[in-house]
Amino acid sequence: MAVMTYRQALHDTLRDEMLRDERVFLLGEEIGVFEGSYKITAGLLEQFGPRRVRDTPIAEEGFTGAAIGAAMLGLRPVVEIMTINFSLLALDQIVNHAAKIYGMFGGQVSVPLVIRTPGGGGQQLGATHSQNVELYYAFVPGLKVVAPSTPADARSLLQAAIRDDDPVLFLENLALYNTKGEVPDDLAPGEIGRARITRSGHDLTLIGYSRTAHVAAQVAEQLASSEGLNIEVVDLRSLRPLDRTTLIESVRRTHAAVVLEDDWLTYGIGAEVAATISDGAFDDLDAPVRRVAMAEVPLPYAKGLETAALPSVDDVITAVYQTLDAVGRRHLKVGHD
């Protein structure tokens, strides 16, 4: 058991997977000599050489396409796209090729590709560099999308993604790279498509993923100490496949849910989660599922505006209170005070 950063967990996992399987290789912008914009690949060029750690031109469509071809021919490429914003340049390769080749060609060939890419606003990178457009990929059959929130999950899900025979979009987050957590030494590859209940409770289910899983946990802790509330927290971990069973079972216990996402509200991940709960736990809902998301604006650069546009802990608490008010539970609590 070691305590390490999310960044370190990713780095170590890449190295270990490359050591384990020589078909695994990395490619992306500035991942070699510069050791990556976020230093995930630090030292790997030196250790594995330029055949397996390939710096690419600034041409996302090109190097993603090259990786797809390599994957089809039996290698296990791990592409780093510097931020998820730039993945839009490779959208055609990802959506029209990586996701569809297995199905369109009758299963003759798989695309065991991993695209690692961080999302996340709040770093004053402006509207075009601050998005969380994982939704675009979670929308597409043929792709898998994972979004770990802890160093341990980062490790186990990156292992799983690299060993998976389907293309996986591996969502990282700028705000998580320096977060620390315990990573067991003998951690087995995770199961893609499995959410985790990170905190048990019976008053309400709070659902997040990636950075918002931390926000959810923080809110739950805060309300436990300040209000005595017992909130269940679900970390989705995987957006596609979505672990509908865990969501439904949780809401069957708590009868209310609030879902968080770091992106725009309309048509979002939260909408899919809310629909899932309505379908599977309709008769257990005591209040509508509420969604907390960012303001529907291009994210401002100015710090004050940027902060205001992103969903905050207070926004989540407000939504939790409103939901608990709607089911009469907070009222009960206030009555006891």
Next chain:
Amino acid sequence: MIEITMPRLSDTMEEGTVATWHKHPGDHVRAGDVLVEIETDKAVMEYEAYDSGVLSEILVAEGQTVPIGAPIALLDAPSAPRTTGATPTPAPLPDAAPGPTAGVPARAATSPVASLEPSEAGDRLVASPLVRRLAREHNLDLRQVHGTGPGGRIVRHDLTELLESRTQIHEAFAELRGPAVVVTDEKRGSEAVTITSTRRVIARRMSESARTVPHFYATAVADAGPLVRMRAELNEQLTAVGRPKVSVNDLVIRASALALRQHPEVNCSYVDDTATTILVHRRINIGVAVASEHGLVVPVITDADQRSLSEIGVETHRLHALANDRRLTIDDMSGGTFTISNLGMFGVEQFTAIINPPEAAILAVGATTAEAVVVDGAVQPGYRLRYTLSSDHRVVDGALAAQFLRTLTTLLENPWALAA
């Protein structure tokens, strides 16, 4: 802000159930407008506004029962002084649905939380899916539950008391029966059915009567041959001129009214053990027990001794129809001095009834039966009608009951006098 409270709509009313709101929050109300329908122990009554204004809040949802005097709504009347103690209107939820227009830099609201105001519910019962499931599972009548969620939605919390009382009742029964008897719904195939307010009133009044009124019973029998023949002949003539027929019960009502006129001591009420007087009623108002589609009700034919047979027939028809429409007013059902309960139409030969307090007697009427009767020492076919008078022994003695019954029997055996 004017507090509208649960009105007292009948003498025996202790609590009322809001049946239907005719006005909704935000509606303009003028004095005299029908505000709400209240279900009392006896009827559903319209209740009008005394003041004009805007209905600002409904405090008691449809189906909920509160005692007399409890606030049921708040009326914002411009001229009225604001009372203290009224429940403050909760602040509306912030509508935070963000404006989705690209390029609009401002947030549509203060929070990125999606939220829509609860929609107008109309007549539909608003309850969360969880509540609906629990109601199905526990056979709860949600119309009796006050919703405290947004827009009056019934949420799980609102069922807590009801579900707990269910449990307590179950536990209380379990205790009574002792541990050896296990109440299994499966074995009895039991289904919990919510008690209606009518049923509750019957339960309360009948147990009170059976517990406190010393009943005794006297049964008499009339030769109903003349009654049967007279009624057939009379109805034939009435039908020919297009007038409604009279029933045996109408004849019994008329006969009882006339018998009461001869025996006013039966037409009285025992007040209570501390009173120094009993009440002797000058008017003869006969309650007629009606098994309506909504339960037992007892509308009253006032001054039954002053009415002709066909008037009584028309009046019983009208009251039956009102009972089935649940439109009987408190006035229709109050002021009785004597009650007649007739199960003859069901083939019951004779039975005993429980007195309807504060009356002193009730007549239980059986069926007119064709049977072998002895006339001048010979058996021959005939008709018999049996009726049992239940009397309150505190005010009616055996001899008085017998005299009343003899008078009644004479009247029924000479039915043309009833039509006179």
